[in-house]
Amino acid sequence: MRRQPLVAAPLTRRGFLAAGALGAALVACGRPTTATPPSGPSATAAITAGEAARPHTGKTVTAQLTAGSADVDLGGVRAHTLAYNAQLPGPLIRANVGDDIAVTVENDLDHPSSTHWHGIALRNDMDGAAPATPDIAPGANFTYRFSSPYPGTYWAHPHTGLGTDYGLYLPVIIDDPAEPGRYDAEWIVMLDDWTSGVGSSPQEIFDGLRSKGMGGMGSMTGMGGMGPMGGMGSMPGMGGVGASDLLGGDAGDVNYPYYLVNGRIPAAASTFTAKPGQRVRIRIINAAADTAFRFALAGHRMTVTHTDGFPVVPTEVDAVLLGMGERYDVVVTAGDGVFPLVASAEGKNAVARALLSTAAGSGPGADYRPPELSRLVGTVDTFTATPEVQLPARTDLDLHARLSGGMMQYDWMINGRPYDQTVPLTVDRGQHATLTFANASMMWHPMHLHGHTFQVIKADGSPGPRKDTVIVKPMQTVAVKLVADNPGIWMLHCHNGYHMDAGMMTTLDYTG
Ligand SMILES: [Cu+2]
Incomplete structure (x- = not known):
């Protein structure tokens, strides 16, 4: 294969502004371009042959995504941010192994964007990351057409700049129709650290980290005091992120105003309803930018069945650790009551949460930390592929x-x-x-x-x-x-x- 020149580095603030100006120019001219399928080095015979070798059902699953600005309700807290189809997380895309998946992405942003299918062993020219797939210009659209050779829990997000941290992400589930029903109910849980529209923007945080390094701590805190929120406590900053034994040192670079489960703050947690005794498969996706989560379900042990979509020898733990981009699938047997699902932001003294409800009641308060978080925590070393x-x-x-x-x-x-x-x-x-x-x-x-x-x-x-x-x-x-x-x-x-x-x-x- 001939080598294609690399595109520019990930968007810096300068690149971001330049891209924005380009987008505005295109719209002003009334000539939005439609991205064309890649040609040349990225669409080789080898890629085409690889696609032919993947399983194909003959069925097509279509979806439509629009990446744009949106007002999202985090649960009484509103944030003006970026999202797919104005939803946080974006809409679930679900298909079987071998289905042809056709997702048209409309770029309503003021800068180039892409949609990357994280974890899927798909054809290279549909990966949604330049240079293999061209970015989508502002005002243009592109249809990603691919199939997945393996089932699993995946997700999608842009591969340009800090788009994911602004809220552009969605779950992608590939089912194996041959898989026997090992569970009664399914709960998809997307974890995130959140600042966009409620604190410093992701770009401002990045610029602060980049320009000042550790020296930026003071000015970031000061900025908080002068910021639109008016309260230092509510602003993200780079100081005060603690250490984590599981992560071997500093847990992260940034403290966030909120940590979310499926787009909701802890005080307005979403509730998943099941029946006592049902086996619930929980697909956990860490969509955060700078936060590892320690995940537990109060009152339950969990059996880990998959890591990043692939089966492991089923292993019982009390909690699991997820870095950014990681997914774990676990199965729990639901108890009788209301149980907080808690994702503790490692080293950051804050939690994200949701509720599992199989009976009347409200469960413990929003900052409750179940004892499972400090019992047996599964990490990568705990598990073995089947x-x-x-x-x-x-x-x-x-x-x-x-x-x-x-x-x-x-x-x-x-x-x-x-x-x-x-x-x-x-x-x-x-x-x-x-x-x-x-x-x-x-x-x-x-x-x-x-x-x-x-x-x-x-x-x-x-x-x-x-x-x-x-x-x-x-x-x-x-x-x-x-x-x-x-x-x-x-x-x-x-x-x-x-x-x-x-x-x-x-x-x-x-x-x-
Ligand atoms: Cu890193």
Whole structure:
């Protein structure tokens, strides 16, 4: 495959403003363009052949998304922000393995955007991340057409700038019609950290982190005092994020005004209704920018069945830890009563929550922290992929991603380079690669690879879970195995929205 030049680095504020001006010009001319399907290097015969090899049911599932500004109700708190179809989260997209999925995305934003299908091993030219898929110009639309070869819990969000942190995200569920009914009810739970429209904007937070590093703490706090909310307490800031034993140090860079479950603040939590004794499958998705969540359901143990869509040997825990971009599926047997589902913002002394209700009552107060949060917490090391989805031990190629950077310069990098100067990792089709993440920084990073689901190798060499996003703790080395079976140019990046925007991203390129 010929190499396509990399596009510019993720949008900086300057890029953001320039893109906005371009958008305005296009609209003013009355000539909105429609993005055309990619051609040239990104739509190769290999990609076409790969698509033909995926299972196909012949059924088409269509959906329509509009990315635009919206007023959303977080539960008595209103936020003017960005959203898909003016909903937070955006509408669920659901299909079977092998269905042709056709999603038309209308870009009503004032800057280019895209919709990336996080976790799905889809054809490269529909990934929704440039350069493999062109971004959608303001006022234009693009129809993503793809199929998913594997069932699972996925989600979608833009791969441009900080769009996800403004609220552009939605759940995507791929069902396996052959799967026996192992549960009676299903609850999709999207977790988020929230500031847009109620505190500093994500862009202002990023600019503060970028321009001042740790030195920005004081000015951010001061800005809070002068901000539109008028109260320092309600403004996000970079100071005061605590440490987390599970994350090996600082838990994050930013404190947020709110933490949400399915777009609702804790004081106005949504309620999921079931019957006592029913087995409820909970699909948990962490859509946050800078927050790991420790997730528990009061009064229940949970059986973890899937990590990032792929089955694990069912394992009972009291809580699970999710970094940004990660998904866990768990099954609980519902008790009799009203039970808070609590996602504790790791290191940030705040919670997101919802309620499971199988009886009358209201349950404990909004800041209740169930004891399950401090019992057995499942992390990546706790789980093992089921034998049928484990990858072979073979390795043809070693790939390395050294993670570096720090809060002072806010200069997050992979292999010593920010994205606009990156040297891609390369692989040939059919190779089995071992990819080693070596974290040389004092911050944890949830590392995400597009188009593939890798197998984590545990510290003792034994097989871990299949994942597409894995937490790499400070100074930790994590090795994962992947099979190069999906040709293209694939993003490899930290799923901390601010680290990624600062340049903590590279690509895995197929060269043969
Ligand atoms: Cu990071």
